[in-house]
Amino acid sequence: MKETWQVIFSGVGGQGLMLAGTLLGSAATGYEGKNAVMTSAYGVESRGTFAKSDCIVSTQEIDYLEVMAADAVIALAPVAYQKYVDSLGEDTLLIYDDAIETLPSKARQLAFPIAKIAKDVGNISSSNIVALGILVKITALVKEHSVVKAIIEEFWGKEKLINLNLEAFKAGLAISGSK
Amino acid sequence: MKQIIFGMGNEAITEGALAAGARFYAGYPITPSSEIAELSSIRLPRLGGMYVQMEDEIGSIAAIIGASVAGVKSYTATSGPGFSLMQENLGVAVMGEIPCVIINVQRSGPSTGLATKPAQGDVMQAQWGTHGDHGIIALSPSSVQECYDLTVRAFNLAERYRTPVILLADEIVGHMREGYQIRELLPHDIIDRKKPTCPPRDYQPYDFSGEEDEIAPLAPYGSEYITRINGSGHDESGDACGRPDNAAKFNSHYLNKFRINQKDIIETKSFDLDDAEYAIITFGCSVRSSKAALKLARQKGIKAGLLQLVTIWPFPKEQVREVCSRVKGVVVPEMNLGQILGEVSKTNPGQIPIVGVNRVDGQMITPYEILARLEEVAK
Numbered sequence: 001m002k003e004t005w006q007v008i009f010s011g012v013g014g015q016g017l018m019l020a021g022t023l024l025g026s027a028a029t030g031y032e033g034k035n036a037v038m039t040s041a042y043g044v045e046s047r048g049t050f051a052k053s054d055c056i057v058s059t060q061e062i063d064y065l066e067v068m069a070a071d072a073v074i075a076l077a078p079v080a081y082q083k084y085v086d087s088l089g090e091d092t093l094l095i096y097d098d099a100i101e102t103l104p105s106k107a108r109q110l111a112f113p114i115a116k117i118a119k120d121v122g123n124i125s126s127s128n129i130v131a132l133g134i135l136v137k138i139t140a141l142v143k144e145h146s147v148v149k150a151i152i153e154e155f156w157g158k159e160k161l162i163n164l165n166l167e168a169f170k171a172g173l174a175i176s177g178s179k
Numbered sequence: 180m181k182q183i184i185f186g187m188g189n190e191a192i193t194e195g196a197l198a199a200g201a202r203f204y205a206g207y208p209i210t211p212s213s214e215i216a217e218l219s220s221i222r223l224p225r226l227g228g229m230y231v232q233m234e235d236e237i238g239s240i241a242a243i244i245g246a247s248v249a250g251v252k253s254y255t256a257t258s259g260p261g262f263s264l265m266q267e268n269l270g271v272a273v274m275g276e277i278p279c280v281i282i283n284v285q286r287s288g289p290s291t292g293l294a295t296k297p298a299q300g301d302v303m304q305a306q307w308g309t310h311g312d313h314g315i316i317a318l319s320p321s322s323v324q325e326c327y328d329l330t331v332r333a334f335n336l337a338e339r340y341r342t343p344v345i346l347l348a349d350e351i352v353g354h355m356r357e358g359y360q361i362r363e364l365l366p367h368d369i370i371d372r373k374k375p376t377c378p379p380r381d382y383q384p385y386d387f388s389g390e391e392d393e394i395a396p397l398a399p400y401g402s403e404y405i406t407r408i409n410g411s412g413h414d415e416s417g418d419a420c421g422r423p424d425n426a427a428k429f430n431s432h433y434l435n436k437f438r439i440n441q442k443d444i445i446e447t448k449s450f451d452l453d454d455a456e457y458a459i460i461t462f463g464c465s466v467r468s469s470k471a472a473l474k475l476a477r478q479k480g481i482k483a484g485l486l487q488l489v490t491i492w493p494f495p496k497e498q499v500r501e502v503c504s505r506v507k508g509v510v511v512p513e514m515n516l517g518q519i520l521g522e523v524s525k526t527n528p529g530q531i532p533i534v535g536v537n538r539v540d541g542q543m544i545t546p547y548e549i550l551a552r553l554e555e556v557a558k
Contacts, residue, residue, distance in 0.1 A: 025358075029358030038185075043295065
């Protein structure tokens with residue numbers, strides 16, 4: 001079992017990149033006794049420009065807070081995909097929306113219809129949670145039911161949002177089996 | 180309640196304030212501190228407290244001074260531009276010896292700077308931003324757990340020593356998420372200000388004679404005691420007084436009260452210093468990069484250790500001097516151009532190399548930058 005996972009959720013502001021990182025960290029720390037740290041970077045605009053969150057999950061103490069060598073990058077927008085695609089090595093998993101034009105990369109590239117699945121589930125804004133489902137299924141960096149608990153906790157008291165996000169997460173888990 | 184919360188530093192700061200007994204917040208939201216205002220506005224009314232959104236930061240600090248004098252533990256949160264506006268009234272809190280907590284989640288400056296980017300550039304401002312000789316207390320967290328713990332401590336120190344306390348956080352620790360615990364506080368974990376026991380007619384709000392810690396009791400406004408807050412030089416009663424002996428006594432007191440109580444105020448943490456030949460001395464978010472650098476250096480055979488300055492002001496001179504006296508070189512990483520480096524150098528003039536690792540581009544210092552500096556010093 002891998003000791004430390006370094007994950008980047010990237011896209012544009014408003015896509016729920018911080019929420020995806022928060023749910024992953026909450027699953028790891030709150031329900032599995034692991035350590036996790038999340039940092040984020042974004043512009044002064046509230047929406048529409050490049051944004052990312054770095055989430056590190058580890059069974060060890062985490063010193064430095066930012067991802068130094070990503071094990072997985074999730075890219076939900078072309079600007080994010082293009083930022084990382086060149087620089088990743090063959091040990092990195094690059095999960096991205098299949099509407100983004102694929103470029104050559106050393107990374108292990110996996111395109112999924114993330115936005116389309118989110119739309120089918122009920123809301124395109126749950127793309128982040130679909131992507132989280134894909135990541136968790138492929139890497140097993142946390143247990144699926146830990147994320148389910150984290151989602152229920154995050155949206156406690158908001159039945160509709162809990163259901164939408166659980167559906168999105170499950171759809172992500174299901175689609176990842178196709179690769 | 181779940182044991183471990185995956186929470187943001189700014190949330191942990193707010194939880195710490197509430198746990199310490201704070202029930203009044205006045206502020207003007209500013210990135211990267213706004214979550215403290217947001218969460219305080221939700222939580223305080225439910226606890227019987229009060230949240231006031233002010234017209235600006237000048238009003239914010241004035242309001243928390245007023246609320247504190249009325250007997251309620253009070254706080255505000257801001258960042259560089261707002262902290263600059265608070266400096267005049269910060270002096271009022273120093274002069275009036277008013278307990279209060281000012282949280283400065285530092286961002287890149289000067290002026291508006293890079294509003295969303297981190298920095299550690301307000302170290303000197305925390306001590307010297309308001310004019311005149313005086314001491315101050317500033318604490319700097321490096322993790323979300325420390326955000327909680329040090330906020331509790333900030334209120335305790337403010338109450339015990341009748342002083343404003345600055346929690347000098349930064350955008351990185353304020354906005355990062357990490358697992359932390361809302362530690363249960365027992366009654367003895369919470370310190371409240373000394374109150375007078377003398378007959379009301381004998382009460383002098385600035386008379387610290389007979390107090391071993393040089394801290395006079397403080398009675399709340401609205402009680403049978405009369406408390407006067409005066410920004411002008413004043414005597415024991417709070418009445419304006421221009422006598423040279425009185426001015427000398429009180430101006431020295433604003434510094435001395437921290438000196439004589441420094442054992443209680445100053446906190447540092449040591450990592451791998453016992454056998455260290457080289458030391459990293461740092462604070463806040465740069466502690467995290469330094470801890471990683473420490474491990475890299477040890478792997479390369481460099482015997483490095485780390486001194487974390489939890490208390491920044493009063494500066495931990497004795498602890499820094501002790502470390503400097505037994506190592507061959509010191510590296511001081513900080514997201515400014517050498518503010519702590521200067522203080523470290525003062526403790527140890529010309530004996531060993533003391534060098535900085537500095538960034539002012541809004542980016543966190545990486546462990547490899549610190550390692551490279553350690554390797555240079557260890558050559």
